[in-house]
Amino acid sequence: MMDEGIDRVGQLVPAMPVAQARMCRLMLMLGATIERELESRLKPNKLNHSEFLTLMILYSRPDGSSTPGELCEFTTQGATNMTRIANALVKRALITRGSSKEDRRRVLIRITPAGRRFVQKMLPPMFPQVGAMFAGFSAGDMRQFDRLLRKLAGNLDQSGGQRLP
Amino acid sequence: MMDEGIDRVGQLVPAMPVAQARMCRLMLMLGATIERELESRLKPNKLNHSEFLTLMILYSRPDGSSTPGELCEFTTQGATNMTRIANALVKRALITRGSSKEDRRRVLIRITPAGRRFVQKMLPPMFPQVGAMFAGFSAGDMRQFDRLLRKLAGNLDQSGGQRLP
DNA sequence: CTAAGTTTATTCACTGGTGAACTATCATTC
DNA sequence: GAATGATAGTTCACCAGTGAATAAACTTAG
Secondary structure, X not given: OHHHHHHHHHHHOOOXXXXXXHHHHHHHHHHHHHHHHHHHHXXXXXXXXXXXXXXXXXXHOOOOEEOHXXXXXXXXXXXXXXXXXXXXXXXOOOEEEEEOOOOOOOEEEEEOHHHHHXXXXXXXXXXXXXXXXXXXXXXXXXXXXXXXXXXXXXXXXHHHOOOXX | OHXXXXXXXXXXXXOOOHHXXXXXXXXHHHHHHHHHXXXXXXXXXXXXXXXXXHHHHHHHOOOOEEOHHHXXXXXXXXXXXXXXXHHHHHHOOOEEEEEOOOOOOOXXXXXXXXXXXXXXXXXXXXXXXXHHHOOXXXXXXXXXXXXXXXXXXXXXHHHHOOOOO
């Protein structure tokens, strides 16, 4: 039903790269679908996607700590939003916020033991669905898919990385 | 840099389907990246993604018309937001809003000649980048990628489609 | 025909995210 | 060692999207 739309636009505007446009649209749709699915799983835990991602990054760190700036970089969030995320997670006692000794501008964010327990409890129920997403994917499919996604990511880095004023 | 994070979480929580989780995260990242890229292209035209999509659907229709409800369905937007989108596009005279004769609850939305011209002018500058996204993709790659994306979409429809109370 | 239920769209209050301005600290240089 | 400039975070005002409540029109059953 989306394909027909793109085809028809391709007829009206013949210079359009139809196949690529279709892929692009597919990626956008799938990204949005997965995001909705994820958020619906997070909602019972009263987390949104960025809060979850932030918490997971901290969880994945051996020392369980980071700074707002670094978290912004890894989550591709603005600093403004990271402030709000940190506020929310601090309020729930999943992380702590303290100031660094060496550089008093920096804020040190650290996951708490309660935060770790929270993650360990929250993750497993999501596994079945993550598995189901890739039902019917052979080992070769997985390899191919990984390769193609990373190739696409590389191309996007190239063309999007033209950011020097 | 993301892979290490997932690997480490996989060590801490051994039941996790690491490969699938990685793909999932990749899809989310790519979806977000493409969306950002698209929106940065749309910004000079003072459109956002949903407004663009709405306009393109109307453009793709032979008669250039639809209703808010139908547009909600195709754009996966809430009715609330569609009202706002229509307001914005009407204000710019890219679409018109009129009420249906047969069913006076329905609102008829129709793209204007100015709207069509606008689309025809706006699209071509985006083509080079859409092409560049898939630079280095062979014909086989494109076929594989399409196949895998649609398989994934099918699986998501299955598990997400459990919506009957 | 009318009462109850359904569908279609809008309004309102709220959440999530962003850019611009601001504050505080650190680094550099004259 | 003050002045200038760069960095890290926060605050504020705004944009985009959502759920719940509402209004208007249609449908159906008695």
